[in-house]
Amino acid sequence: MDKLGKILIIDDNEDVLFALNLLLEPYAEKIKVTTQPERIEHFINTFNPDILLLDMNFSKDASSGQEGFYWLEKILKIDPEAIVIFMTAYSDTVNAVKAIKCGATDYVSKPWQKERLLGTLSSAMKLKKSRTEITVLKQQVASLTDSDRKSTTEIIGSSDAMQDIFETIQKLSETDTNILILGENGTGKDLIAKAIYRNSLRKNAVFIEIDMGSIPENLFESELFGYEKGAFTDARKEKSGRMEIATGGTLFLDEIGNLSLAMQAKLLTAIEKKKISKLGSTRDIDIDVRLICATNTDLYAMVEEGHFRQDLLYRLNTIEIHLPPLRDRGNDIILLAKHFLEKYSRKYKKQISGLGRDAQKKLMQYAWPGNVRELQHAIERAVILSDNRQILHAENFMLKPPHTERKIENDNLNLGQIEKNTIEKALKRSNGNISRAAQLLGITRYSLYRKLEKDNDTTQL
Template identity: 55%
Template sequence: MSQSVKSSKIPGKILVVDDNQDVLSAARLFLKRHFTSIDIEKNPEAIPTLMNNEQYDVILLDMNFTKDVSSGHEGFYWLDKILAIDPSAVVVLITAYGDVQTAVRAIKEGASDFVLKPWENEKLLATMMSAMRLRQSRTEVADLKDKQKQINEDNDFKYVDILGKSGPMQKVFETIDRVAGTDANVLILGENGTGKELVARAIHRKSKRHDGVFISVDLGAITESLFESELFGHTKGAFTDAKEERAGRFEVASGGTLFLDEIGNLSLPLQAKLLSAIQSRQVTRVGSNKTRDVDIRLICATNMNLYDMVGQNSFRQDLLYRVNTIEIILPPLRERGEDLELLADHYLKHYAHKYSKEVHSVSAAALKRMQKYNWPGNVRELQHAVERAVIMSQSNVLQPEDFFFNARPGEQSGGQGEENIQLEQYHLEEVEKILIRKVMKKYNGNITQAATELGLTRSSLYRRLEKYGL
């Protein structure tokens, strides 16, 4: 019987502060029937010590102590002290001299509710239940913020290094430093694998919004039918699969940065919808007529020539003007000869540690051949090539053969043939297939996580899975 009664109590710790011992006893006697832990205290001066030693879900605080019989000043003083110690504290004020004005002021100054004494038990219980739910909600929100912050930090860790000492990359770094502190829209242009998302994240980290979220959207992976739902959100029942109301990426990114990758892949109708949201800084969820304000820093990226597309009437000129207040052009790896050794060494150290391999350097011969390769996949291809070399190497120095550098049929191994050394496509595809299979297994088939690890877009990964029959 006692076990049943105990199990029916609501988990929670309540502190009651009142200078009247009878009130304290009555409150404790009643509340302990419904909640697992009740502390009582006559002296409000003990509040800071109690709060430093315990985590209270609700504090039931008298407004008038012996120094001040009826004004409520002491109650407001201790309310401020409590909220200074714990801004998320839930405080319910009690007084025998309450009125509407006092109640309104109490709520405005941070109290969650207000009760009069002598109280009705049902009223007190309902108030405490509501206060307990409020505390739970605040705790959940705080936990979500902490988790989101950790997710952002974990994601940013993957993109923390933009390496380069070459002239073209120094210009990129200078532009990042100049634009980061503003809220100007940025358009990042560059071939696949040049590091467009790295630059977007670097801008976010250096911006005034660095404490906000960074939301990345691969526009190339969103179908026409789901575009509005994904970006602007939807209401419950707005379409067949809308099981619940959902905020879109614009709303989720509010207060932070929204990164729209592959913007050149949008059709003209979708470009018009995107332009409207960017211009108004408002979105309307699918199935709703209510507009919602959003506060975002917009960064876009593409590997396509938007200026040619404007001339061909396949990209809106007004949208281009909206997204490219500042333009950053990333150089391909073939134009960054000075950076190749730096990048190769960076990835070698990373993958040697990841795979517990005693590999510490790249041989001069391997570097020479790497310098002569065109790297059509840019830094991303170099990263995968070094990872594969570290995995397959049987020595502590990477050699040319670890990268499968071979002369084309008919070429000599030395002399002029050395100038045309290429990385054979067959070997690249085999390595890529192995890596994709490994990463997909690591994330139990989760496309988003696998694509992030591989440095691919979701649509690119889908194409490769189909290509390799995985």
């Protein structure tokens, strides 16, 4: 078994301390013992134990367990994440169970059984490692400077639509409600999510992001909820899920429309009960998470088609924010272009001071199917390929021509054939990626599966 870390044992019986020290020495990194519970704070500060074994009674003939409750409260005030295991007589297990409700991790009975004692301590050490991992991640997020946070969440826009969104974000600053952000790909849904977080009551806690579109469906559950060692073939060690890590902070679920119905049910249960259970575990973990979700798919259509749970949608969309496409944001196109121009001129050490009128006109007339992301890439490419001139002109921007479909052979107007040809093109452009092809077609992944199955059935006929 793995090392048990550092153990502090507090008991008024020196024989018990001697026996436990002798028994646990081969398994523990270090052991400290004391008969004086008054020294607990000293040992916590100087020894930094991973596990505390605490007797329930210290006074002679005492059996109520009240002393144990008293010292448990003291310990948890010093370290709310402390792992405390009570030691109690067989007849006092009722008090031990009560102690667990008050914050103790577990209890062992005296006289103890070696295997059960070691198993309890091993489970406690796993919990300690999990909490330590979460604490480290939270500290890493907290160590971000204000400039770091601002640089990753900067939003530019003076259009009426964007001003309405900024006003909504401000109104949400004193609430902790769940948010659903809707908009096309490339409109900046992740930036809006971070802006909501940065202006929220949880701004000093963690912000954890999961891109549901990039995670294989069979890994959704382990990513969200975590898993125990041995839960499946490759689970060589325990892992905390994103919902556990995000406790106290904000969890951003991007592309929520990609969540399967089975995982939708589990997510709904976690939201309603505020509890999760890792894969391979029977123990519930309390969570306190503010959810922000985003998608470019029509969740309401998915509900009608039976591919998204209506009750989950109502849990996620307490407030909806609709991000407009870049083509509908007017002069924001120029504001964003100038911002990216300054950014990439500095990055690539180019002396470019602005955009010519012809360039601005070209940018304003373009439809920007890829939205802000496409504009950013267009500006970066223009800066890289420029000859260090002071002003960029229209010829510096290689934008895609308006999309025109090739005339179908023999002017075939059969809708079924047109749909089949369009699906084939989308699959080719996305290299067979179903989710990406569905996005290109403007339909859900499940609708695309259904259409493909329909085509297969027709072919077989």
